[in-house]
Structure formats: C-alpha cells, structure tokens
Amino acid sequence: MKNSSPEKENTYSSRESWPPYTYRDYQDIAPETYNTFMEFLSTENTSNKVMELQPWISFCDSRCTFCYYPNNPYSLSLMDPYLEALKKELMMYAKTKYVQTSEFDEIVLGGGTPSLMSKDQMFGLIKFCEENFNTVDDYFIKITGSSRSFDRDKLVAAAEYGVYQVDMGAQTFDNKLRRMLNLPDSAEHVAEEIRTARKLGLCVCIDIMYNIPGQTLESWTNTVKKAIELDTEVDAYCLEVYPETVLYKQMQEGKAPPQADQELTKQMYTTAYELFKEAGYKPIGHDRYSRDEWHEKENCINGWPWAGILTTGAGCFMGYLQRFSYSNIENAHDYIAAVNEGRFPIAKLSESTEKDIMRKVMTRLYIRLPVDKLEFKEKFGKLPEEVYPEQLKRLKAKGLIEIDEKEIKLTELGDLWKANIAWEFTEQK
Structure with missing residues (x-):
C-alpha cells in the first residue's frame, strides 16, 4: 500500500x-413477506x-456516546x-424444518453485553443452544x-467450559478519548483483563476505532501497537457518528471536537494496515486483522451470501438466512410480550x-x-463481467481489483476503498 501511485490513490x-x-436498509415487516419467510x-x-x-443479550449497563445500536438499560430483575x-424464540426456530436440516459451527453470545449475565445464566444459555441445535463436531463458542x-x-x-473466544470493545487505549466516549473503565484495566484472558488460553478479539473526534495519528498508532502487544485479534473500525447519538449532539454543540479530515482518516487506515501486516496479521472480513488461521475460514464470512446467521433476541439485526434478512423488536419488554x-x-x-x-x-x-466467477455463472447464468461490465472495467483500470x-x-x-467498491454494484446510493 505504501507504493501505490498518487494518481490511483485519488480514486x-x-x-x-x-x-x-x-x-438500516431492511423494510418494516409486511404480512406477505412474513408468510413467505x-x-x-x-x-x-x-x-x-x-x-x-x-x-x-441486548442489555448494557452504560451507553457509549457514539453508540447507535439498539440496546436496553441493564435490569437485574428483567x-x-x-x-x-430468548429460549422460547430459539425453540421457535429450532422446531422449523429449515433449522432442523441446518448445521452450526459457531455459537456466539452477542449483544449488547452478554458478560452481564451470571455464570449460571451464561453457560445455561450456551448449553441450551448445544442441546437444541445441530452443531458440527468442531464448533466454536x-x-x-x-x-x-x-x-x-x-x-x-469460560476457559474451563471450552469457550474459544471472548470479544471486548476496547475502542481506544487513550484515556482522554475513553472519557469523552463514556467508556466505563480505564485503558489500563482493559489491558489487564485482556492479559488475564490470554493467560487462560482464550482468544481475545477487540474492537478499536479510528476517526474518533479529537484523535491524533499518534494516539491511533499507540492504540494499534497496544493491541498488537496484547496479542489480540482486532476489528479496526472507522467511527461513523450517527445523528441519533449523544456524540453527534456534542459535536453539533461544540462540546466535542470534530472528526479527522479525509486525508488523516486514510492515513490512520494505512498506518494500521502496515503495522498489523508487519506484525504478522492478515486483513480478513469486514475490518479484522488476524493471526488466527481459523478466522480466515469462518463460514459466517466465507459463506456470504449463501450461508446464514440465525440471530435471536431483542434488537438483533445481523440475521440472514439465504435471501431473507431480518432484525428483531428492539424494546426488551415488547420483545418478551411478542414471544x-x-x-x-x-x-x-x-x-x-x-x-x-x-x-x-x-x-x-x-x-x-474473492468472487468465484464459475459459481456466479452457475447461480445466475451469466458471468460477473456480463452483468457488471462497466463497473468491473472501471475498477480494474483504477487498480482496485484483479480479474x-x-x-x-x-x-x-x-x-x-473496499466499501466504495461495494457501492459500485448498487443502482444508486
């Protein structure tokens, strides 16, 4: 990436x-679509x-200022x-023919903050999933x-039960930025918890973000280096501030600094890319950098869009089963009532x-x-070049793809530019 020509970088x-x-693009549920599903x-x-x-588990005991995800305030009584x-909803799916003839290679407690559950609740839920869904022999938790x-x-x-990975949203190891984002503990405490998990043999994947308001290249570089030092898998996201968030309001009122400009944002991306590459990481999936061979083979990624993620619970939004995509009722009380x-x-x-x-x-x-051209033709009767001739020609000329x-x-x-490339194949943005 360092050797890319200036002309092509201005793509x-x-x-x-x-x-x-x-x-966010899903349509509100309609009776006809529900019946078809x-x-x-x-x-x-x-x-x-x-x-x-x-x-x-869609509960959180605090809300980060940048968070736009649907979640519910933590309630012990709820x-x-x-x-x-949640178990009732899981069983509703488990009783369908489609799910009964499906296999799962991952059980992922998502959210929200599943670690708010007690140990009995957490592993009771995992056990419930193991007992009611077909898993492959070498599935991961x-x-x-x-x-x-x-x-x-x-x-x-978790280590004793056989959990493979814990995910923690570190976001940044800069304490000043952590306070602005309302992250509840210090960078030092986050690092200590990661070290504890790694010593127990758990794989740890953390989220870190660039383009945080007021974030410097030095701060971002230090966060990347800390993630590498802690031997974590890393999802490195560019922060997008949505209008419904507290952080957006703070920026509008001048209570939070602006985000970086386009050039600094690109510099943050390429800096992380090079640092991770030098440390033996591979870029995989959406925004992940990994030194774990298994992550390269995850079916939830590699099977897109033919496989599926069966997601359940209040506010879940990553569900897709082949041609259907769905998200659930967000409010926990309304969710419970519906189930x-x-x-x-x-x-x-x-x-x-x-x-x-x-x-x-x-x-x-x-x-x-990669896009498998023969599989594409088998599914749709045409090669990608026949369906998207102009887009592919343009992207190849810019040096963004190889065919x-x-x-x-x-x-x-x-x-x-991978997100821009994805938008090339839509009718319009």
Whole structure:
C-alpha cells in the first residue's frame, strides 16, 4: 500500500466506511413477506453451508456516546424473563424444518453485553443452544462482553467450559478519548483483563476505532501497537457518528471536537494496515486483522451470501438466512410480550430479489473475499463481467481489483476503498 501511485490513490473524492445492505436498509415487516419467510422455514436447507447461531443479550449497563445500536438499560430483575423469552424464540426456530436440516459451527453470545449475565445464566444459555441445535463436531463458542463485567471468575469459567473466544470493545487505549466516549473503565484495566484472558488460553478479539473526534495519528498508532502487544485479534473500525447519538449532539454543540479530515482518516487506515501486516496479521472480513488461521475460514464470512446467521433476541439485526434478512423488536419488554404471544418477534424483514443477491455476491469484495466467477455463472447464468461490465472495467483500470479466468479479488490498494467498491454494484446510493 505504501507504493501505490498518487494518481490511483485519488480514486474517490471521499472514502466510504460501510457497504450497502446493512440492517438500516431492511423494510418494516409486511404480512406477505412474513408468510413467505414462514414458508421458507418449512423447507429443507439444501445450501450445504453451515451457519452461525447468535443469541443476543441486548442489555448494557452504560451507553457509549457514539453508540447507535439498539440496546436496553441493564435490569437485574428483567434478565431472567428475558432469557426465558430468548429460549422460547430459539425453540421457535429450532422446531422449523429449515433449522432442523441446518448445521452450526459457531455459537456466539452477542449483544449488547452478554458478560452481564451470571455464570449460571451464561453457560445455561450456551448449553441450551448445544442441546437444541445441530452443531458440527468442531464448533466454536464466542462470548461478547465488556472488560468491566468480564471479571476473572467468568473468564476462568469460560476457559474451563471450552469457550474459544471472548470479544471486548476496547475502542481506544487513550484515556482522554475513553472519557469523552463514556467508556466505563480505564485503558489500563482493559489491558489487564485482556492479559488475564490470554493467560487462560482464550482468544481475545477487540474492537478499536479510528476517526474518533479529537484523535491524533499518534494516539491511533499507540492504540494499534497496544493491541498488537496484547496479542489480540482486532476489528479496526472507522467511527461513523450517527445523528441519533449523544456524540453527534456534542459535536453539533461544540462540546466535542470534530472528526479527522479525509486525508488523516486514510492515513490512520494505512498506518494500521502496515503495522498489523508487519506484525504478522492478515486483513480478513469486514475490518479484522488476524493471526488466527481459523478466522480466515469462518463460514459466517466465507459463506456470504449463501450461508446464514440465525440471530435471536431483542434488537438483533445481523440475521440472514439465504435471501431473507431480518432484525428483531428492539424494546426488551415488547420483545418478551411478542414471544410470549407465540410469534416471531421480527420488526424488519427483507427478501432479496435475484438482482439483490447478485449485488450481495459482489460485496464479497468488501469482506476481502474473492468472487468465484464459475459459481456466479452457475447461480445466475451469466458471468460477473456480463452483468457488471462497466463497473468491473472501471475498477480494474483504477487498480482496485484483479480479474482472471476464475475469480475477481481486491488488490492491496482496493482494500483501502473496499466499501466504495461495494457501492459500485448498487443502482444508486
């Protein structure tokens, strides 16, 4: 990336951070789509792709100023009724023919902050999933949490149970920025919890963010170096500040500094890319840097868009089963009520057309995966070059992709612009 020509680096006027087809684009649930989805669930899964099972614990005991995700304030009295409803929803799916003929290679407790659960609640939920869903022999268990609620006892219990990975949202190791973002503990405490988990043999994946308001290149570089020093897997995101967040309001009122300009943002990205590369990491998935060979093989990524993530719980939004994408009711009380009425608690549900699926196949480039040209033709009757001749010609001329007789893949320069590349295959932004 250091040797990219200046002309080619000026490929786009601005750099996109996110691709199309996020949960914000899903349509509100309609009776016809719901009925079609129910019919789909009554069919056999013939995709030959394994899936990820992702029950959500959508509670948080504090809210970061940048957070736009749907979650619920933590309530000790609500946790048991919530878990009861969550298991009911899981069983609603488990009883369908589609799920009964599916296999899962990951059980991921997402959220939210699953580490707020007690040990009994946490491993009781995992056990419930193991007993009611078909898992492959070598499936993995992951638990999302915060460094504040992932205490040593829970980490020890996770290691003893056989949990493979814990995810922690470190975000930054700059304490000044942590205070601005309302992150509840210090950088030193986060690092100590990570060290504890690593000593127990747990894989640790952390989120870190660049383009935080007021963040300097030096601060970002120090955070990247700390992540490498702590021997973590890393998801390195560009912070996008949404209007509904506290941080957006603070920026509008001048109570928080502005974000970096485009040039500094690109510099932060390329700095991290080079530092991780020098430390033996590979860029994989959305924004991950990994030294773990298994992460390169994760089916929830490699199977896109043919496989699936079966996600459940209040506010979950990463659910997709082949051509269907969905998110659930966000409010925990409303979610519990819907499940107790015996209905799937879906709030938004979209069914992709064939054109949508073709575009989603091309977004494999965004998650740093090649597009298999022969598979594309087998699915759609045409090669990608026949469907997207102008886009592919333009991207190749800019040095962003390589095309041979078998596949289309990103170049190293293309990695910088992978979200922009994904948008090339939509009708319009």
